[in-house]
Amino acid sequence: MRVEQIAVFLENKSGRLAEITRILAENDINIRALSVADTADFGILRLIVDKVDLAKEALRAGGFTVGKTDVVAVEVPDRSGGLASVLAVVNEIGLNVEYMYAFVNKSGADAVLIFRFDDMDKAIEVLQQKGFTLLSGTQICSL
């Protein structure tokens, strides 16, 4: 169970993020979750959107470098210890988290954790075995 994520290269200069969101809005694309990783010189914007391919094409046409990566979305109850329960498992089997971000869904009862692991297959297998709820892209967009 994987979710497609879009990553966009951002030069560290003003107006770039605004330009990306403008392009997405023009194409009626809804952002479900996002994170920005940055260094002194550049950044990487990671997005989960409802129309992945359209978003990719539109941003590419707008002159951006765009990549598509798979991530895992884990749904946990929105209470203390939610994230810790996932990371305990991850730690136990020796997986590395390359990056992660999170959002709370509309109902407010659950949180969705987005992970990129060094070994995605193993992560998915183990998390499912341990009974965690993994969401698909479609599920995330219908939350």
Added chain:
Amino acid sequence: MMWVEEIETLPRVGLESIQLKRLQALVHRIYEKVLPYRAKMDEAGIKPGDIQSLADLRKLPFTTKDDLRDNYPFGLFATPMEDVIRVHASSGTTGKSTVVGYTAADIELWASIMSRCLTMAGVTRGDMVHNAYGYGLFTGGLGAHYGIEALGATVIPVSGGNSKRQITIMRDFGSTVLLSTPSYALNLADAMADSGVSPEDLKLRVGIHGAEPWSENMREEVERKLGIKAVDIYGLSEIIGPGVAMECLHSQRGMHILEDNFLPEIVDPETLEPLPYGEAGELVFTTLTKEAFPLIRYRTKDISRLFLEPCDCGRTLIRMEKVTGRTDDMLIIRGVNVFPSQVEHVLVGVEGVEPHYQIEVTREGNLDVMSVLVEVSEHIFSDEIKVLEKLTKKIQVEIKDMLGVTCKVKLVEPRSIQRSEGKAQRVIDRRKL
């Protein structure tokens, strides 16, 4: 003492007759000993006996950096290797470096030339000369060193680096003359200010600076910050090293070329036709007196002008203007020669990197900083920071390995490097020289 040798004040006629005799002997010798050059002369249909006047110089074929590379390392030497007692090599050029050789007589000649240059700057036996040019394959350090000794002044062979220690030595030893690149002189000045040493604490009187381009503004800054008179020196390893031309304390217009040894011409870089005095073009030298590695009509790719008007110092030697540019796209970064094509070569070698790049040169403090901007294509893009950082590190290391210059690598968005008429502008030099 104003000059070492009478030759510096000879009437032009006398000097030119010496030049002609030396040129004729040189052409005969090269034709006999240097096969690649003999082949060029044969191809051009020129025999050594055809050189009857200095004006006949223009009949001779040029020598270029490519000739030096094609005959790497010793193919253009005119003496057997057993007579060569030293070699030097140029810094950071594409692929092969340029190797030059010296016989015992060449080393002695070079020392006498450098001592004449030092004399032009008013250096005498009693001076304590702080030689901060790099010692090694680079001709700067050792070339100056032997000249200082030949003059009879005291040389401090301090070489480059460790500014704090240099300042201590200058103060404790009472250095009166500083030899360094102009940017290193400014670096020393800043390091002095940082450690609370003022020019009055030192005995420095004169600075002799070269090996990289510098402006009148920089000269003014060096003079003000170090409390010295700063003069310009010109040289290139192919011709001999430092000492090809030197500014005297009187000159308001360029450096005296040591013409009894180095015959200068200015040619149009496009047509290769010689240009009259006063016109800007490519500087070309013929070495009249060197044994191991003589060169005929060597194209320096440096842009300059020649002035024949006599100088207030009394020398009749022709003067060359401070080099104002290059005929190729070579950059000099912290004394190292850099060609954009070398950077491109590195980038193409790094997998997936499209050669959409730009080199930006700035001066931070007194040091040249080279940044290489690389457009991020989908091939090299990753959603992980560490992958992109690894890539920039790799480019940086490979450029350092190839050019010997540390640079910054900046990833930029596609199409953010300006293209004019479809062709990208490869170099932006923001240094205010």
